Amino acid sequence: MPKSTFTEADARDTQALLKTAFDSLACTLLLLRIEDAAVARAWLRSHINSVASVQQIGRDKPPVEHTLQMSLSAAGLRALGHQAILDQCASEFSTSLADAPDRLQRLGDIAENAPSNWAWGVAEREPHVLLMLFASKEQLAAFSTRMQESALTAGLTIVQRLDTSDMHGFEPFGFKDGISQPGIDWDGTRDPGSDADMDYQNRITLGEFLLGYRNEYNLYTQRPLLPAQDSNAQSLPIAEDQPDRRDLGRNGSYLVLRQLQQDVNGFWRWVYGQAAGDAAAATAQAQAMVGRQISGEPLHGVDAQKSDQPANDFTFTHDRAGQVCPIGAHIRRANPRSGDYPDGRTGRVEKLLTLLGLRGSAEDDRIASSRFHRLIRRGREYGSALPPAQAAQATDNGSETGLHFICLNANLARQFEFIQGAWLANAKFAGLSNEQDPLLGNRQPFPGNQPTDRFTRPQAAGPGLVSANLPPFITVRGGAYFLLPGLRALAWLLADPPN
Template sequence: MQEQTIHHAREVPFPHALRSTTGIDATREPVLELDQIQGNVIPGFSKSHETLLFLRIVDVSHCKRWLKEITPLIATAEEVLSFNRLYKALRTRRGYATVQATWVNIAFSYGALQRLTAGTPAELRDGNDFLDPAFREGMASRADVLGDPLIPDAEGNPARWLIGGPGNEAEILLIIQSDSAEALRETVISIKSRLAGVTVMLTQYGANLPQELAGHEHFKFLDGVSQPGVRGRASAHPDDVITPRQDPRDPNHGKPGQQLIWPGEFVFGYPYQDPAKPVNEPSDSASSTTTANPRNEREQLPVHRGAISEAGPSWGRNGSFLVFRRLRQDVGRFHAFLNEQARQQGISPALMGAKVVGRWLSGAPLSRSANEDAPDLAKNECANNDFRFFHADPVLTGGAQPPDTLAPRCGGCAAPGIFEPAPADRQGDLCPFISHIRKGYPRDSLTKAGHDLCPNCSDEEKSAVSERDTQRRRILRRGLPYGPVSPSTLEHPLRDLHDEPVNLARPADRGLLFVCYQTSIIGQFEFLTHFWFNNPDFPEKGEGLDLVIGQHNGPNGERLRQARVPLKGGVVSLVTAQEWVIPTGGGYFFAPSLDALKLLFAGS
């Protein structure tokens, strides 16, 4: 197959390096085997430049020899965490940091693992298959679950994807990220020159958006604000935690508003979130979790059972499922829609955009700034994610400071009273139920789980039950944008060449290289997509779809979407058949541990 190369200059989140902390007793949290976990899973690369190489195996024996050669290049969580801490320490002491790094990680499709493990020692072929049905089937076969277009000639139909469609599935995904575009280019050239037993199907470049748009996605909203924290320690020391604890009001938070999640939700072999327990309690031998089958909602499918999360094969420990989606963004069309709807309602396009997204362009949440953008709030890492929906949160007093002395105080927390309180928003009047951030992370809002598991409880009790279930749906997002910055704005929408549909003859579009890690594709990524983003009855009946990424297939293939948005003059219904986030590629992969990689090339 002819290799396709797609060049883009684009945005990526600003690196937030991790740091060690003091004064924390995390002895109940497990010590993670960081020398075995791949570094983009935990803590994440967070580099400004990226290349994704999509490979197909053409000779298994030669491929195994190549895997043996490349395994020393695979960055571990231990290496990435150590680098991030060094970077943060240098920047704190000097005001800048000059250290740079280039990282490589690898992941495999189910089909690739079947081929690579065939006929290998019993240690690898232990008779246990992967438990997750979505991983075994592959993304293209799950188009109905994800809401992707079912009409064959529709752009988002898997048959038209650049990568990952029927007969065009990648078997190996290499992720290469760097602080330097030149270092990235040199590393990619070196890796390609050493390939054996595989062919390159697609080379995809991405990069952080420049200057003032750094950390934003192509629609120009700040992205990646609400990431979960990961419980666990880097060593036996009781305060050597993976996620720094920066909220003295709540030991279950990293930054204020950042819930800490048990690592088994993201990496196999560790305790996970048990919704029958408080969020700070780990799973145990009596724990068991299931998730609804998106193709038959009355059927419950197993997710985890016992004290730790398990992939199926014994060698799955310290591995993680990787979901990739190549999402084209039609920026001009999205901006034009928001602009038109805003003019009809007599409000600013910025406010209409904030209602649809849940945050202003700067990243400031509607929950703390209802009427106008608040860049200072957005820049404050101790404030921009510190809110709930069911419960109210008070005026920030500036007390949320990290207990460590290694780094600056969490971006400089607010002076007393500088940020408005976040009122309870149980009816979605402030941050609509259909807003992107509320659909994807309802926080303490009432959900179906709360109603089903606690039907006779008070709303307060249902909120607690709902949130316990919500926290087990979290994912670790590691996406980067691709393609040139659009000239379009909310005030002055403009479509250009890069808003047009992509094809192999002219792959000059723009969008997001979405990557996320989890230990249950069906219970995390697919659950979020099917039961939340694409569900017009979540979190409340009849409210509509997420208008940013939500998808819907009508009986005859129509793609009509509707959403209810409360404004001061009343609730308005936004209806459109237009789409501005279109899948153009994807795949389900497994990122194995370093020891598992050695098993894959055993005997080569």
């Protein structure tokens, strides 16, 4: 098979969100439903030229002052008449979250997090289209209102308008955010499965985030393809792995959007209570739960590398017991920074012994290699920030604060759903028991009434420090999966049906 290559044509075809979060611009998320497919199709198509591409992003390029990014849900593709395309997409995308009870259980979307409690994302509140609108803080309100009013006259209705706020790089609990992003192998020089992967590395193949390229298994992810001779598909690229097919998926990605309401007051009241009101001890408890210092720096003592990204370039190789960064800390669950082999790069004999199970322990196999489960995060905060000490003392004022979690991945099951289900919601992560992610856990008992509301801080000597009765700090308020297509695919999907 040919090597995956990201060309200039691909850069012009790929929506810019893959490369940038547009951090210098304010953002509004418009969730729309299609009521009149013909009229809506024409209106959406008229805005394709406003969608910024990867080709427009770079230090040598003029800054983007306002733009939008456009994605479609499975329900949206059905409304546009593309059931045949959905049949070629991943089942996780084509099946509504609310229609898969077993998946809701795995993801932790039960009890207060259940779709029946969501403000949007279910039944008539299920969006068909997501428009991410970006502009300067001064221009965004007018831009968003103009787009919203225009959509209402063009065969669409508004499901929800999700406004965002700027907390200057910090998330609502008060921690520096957006640090642990994977590096993308734009040039296609990665050799997945080589000896280099015995160690953790942050550089990941493009096919983990974009359809139509080789992924970390050196394979191509399932995606919609069309016959190469289809007269209506001549604008689409030829599939790298199937030259007799046109690639409708190439340069597209699956986008996950989840509205996460954060109980900032409750979080800081709880940690201050655990610390008997001592501010330094409360901060240490909170930092252990997150796995970072409030500034975003790693906890002192992890394996920091010499790098221009010290906040991201570290591992837990010499902290396997979690005495520096607890094993159950949020960042360690979301990205364990594990390589293919627990001991890192070794000789052929040692590697063979490990493969045969003759070296290492069961504990070494409890966490999968991180390179198969990475995400690109593009979330936005909403609401107002409060300093920790003030949040611990303040009473809830009724205003909602949280994160519009957004991520991009090419395989929903192996990336987002694996991280959410196997690492964050799982009370047995890495051999732990009775504890979920300290931030995102729903605290619902596992079968057999096993508690999930604990958090352990291992100690060098003696038993670990166990905090019990953690309340839930985050509640899911809405969620949906979208396809963020390449621009050529977007134009094809929005074209008028052939006569």
